[in-house]
Amino acid sequence: MLSNLLYILIAILMLGVIIIIHELGHFWVGRACGIGVVEFSVGMGPKLFGWRRKDIDYSIRALPIGGYCKFVGEDEDNPAPNAMNSAPVWKRFLTVLAGPMMNFVLAYIAVVIVFVSIPMVVDITPTIEQLSESMPAQSAGLRVGDTILAANGVPISNDVNGVTQLRELIQTGASIELTVEREGETLSFPLSPAKVQAEDGSDTYQIGVVFGTVNATETLPQALVEGARQMRSYSTMMLDILRKLIFKFEGAENMAGAIGMVSVVSEQLRSDLRLVLDYTFLISLNLGIMNLIPFPGLDGSRLLFLLIEAVRRKPVPIEKEGLVHAIGLVILLGLAAVLAVHDVMTYIL
Numbered sequence: 001m002l003s004n005l006l007y008i009l010i011a012i013l014m015l016g017v018i019i020i021i022h023e024l025g026h027f028w029v030g031r032a033c034g035i036g037v038v039e040f041s042v043g044m045g046p047k048l049f050g051w052r053r054k055d056i057d058y059s060i061r062a063l064p065i066g067g068y069c070k071f072v073g074e075d076e077d078n079p080a081p082n083a084m085n086s087a088p089v090w091k092r093f094l095t096v097l098a099g100p101m102m103n104f105v106l107a108y109i110a111v112v113i114v115f116v117s118i119p120m121v122v123d124i125t126p127t128i129e130q131l132s133e134s135m136p137a138q139s140a141g142l143r144v145g146d147t148i149l150a151a152n153g154v155p156i157s158n159d160v161n162g163v164t165q166l167r168e169l170i171q172t173g174a175s176i177e178l179t180v181e182r183e184g185e186t187l188s189f190p191l192s193p194a195k196v197q198a199e200d201g202s203d204t205y206q207i208g209v210v211f212g213t214v215n216a217t218e219t220l221p222q223a224l225v226e227g228a229r230q231m232r233s234y235s236t237m238m239l240d241i242l243r244k245l246i247f248k249f250e251g252a253e254n255m256a257g258a259i260g261m262v263s264v265v266s267e268q269l270r271s272d273l274r275l276v277l278d279y280t281f282l283i284s285l286n287l288g289i290m291n292l293i294p295f296p297g298l299d300g301s302r303l304l305f306l307l308i309e310a311v312r313r314k315p316v317p318i319e320k321e322g323l324v325h326a327i328g329l330v331i332l333l334g335l336a337a338v339l340a341v342h343d344v345m346t347y348i349l
Helices: 002-032 089-117 136-140 160-170 220-248 258-271 275-291 299-312 318-348
Strands: 037-053 056-071 120-131 147-151 176-182 185-191 194-197 203-206 209-216
Touching: 002 037, 002 056, 002 089, 002 258, 002 275, 089 220, 089 275, 089 299, 120 136, 120 160, 136 185, 147 160, 220 275, 258 275, 258 318, 299 318
Parallel strands: none
Antiparallel strands: 037 056, 120 147, 120 209, 147 176, 176 185, 194 203
8 A cells, every 4th residue: 555655656746847847947937038926836726835935926736737837917917027918029938938848858858868777678689588388499408598590500690680580480380490509519409389379369380489688778879869759759649649639539538637647657657667757758748749739728829829919019918818818727627627537437446
């Protein structure tokens, strides 16, 4: 029970850090642009506790489903010199954009750390790492540590290509003579692959071995390049999922709110705590993309209003823009409530 609670707390903390980073983007850039801050909040809903420092209210709220950084003159006409409504369009645009951009930065840092710190499988070799009981390889006399040099007299390269060559030969089902190196000796073992049933019900041939892998971490320059590739690949995938959800309503049944996210992440962290970096990457990237959608109440909507203002050379009336954002916020909170009920029914009950 205590172990389960620990992983749940780690998942909540991870989600909280991602939200804080997003709001800090708004906070830092806004203050750098001379815009005053009224309140900086982590979470939504009822306030759990808070404090005041340098005329800014800080608060922690009950629901870890978002957060906000409220600026002076945001959604209101305020004559104060540090009010957001009186700042140039470009300063307001950068301030709003900074939140999603910080999520992209956090996602990139997380995936780079994964590549430089966690060994990845970089190659597979025809060295026997495991043997299955009562399967042809063990019955023929092969041992863990044997390196396969040739099959039926044909040399096998010591890399993934050699393993692929072996697997293709095994799938023919024909008898094979394997030449292996064992402690400096070259030995030969004839064997016949066994026919087994795969999970999908089809027939396949196996000899009962697990081939060895070569693990390595990326250098920092390699990780920086590979991290950028991962960002692009996953962003494309997420945008495609989002497009299908919005226009075709595909995948709606798989949607989850904060409770479901915490439940899934905490469950996965039990198997490997290092996955916290992978989930930080995925969730932060997803949050950055989602916030750029021009839906009322999200950063994307505020950016759209600022672009309209830049084109028109005059702002949309503050009360009208504020009403749009307020309606969007109500809708988002309603969606969060629906997802919370769905999560409870799916992951808790």
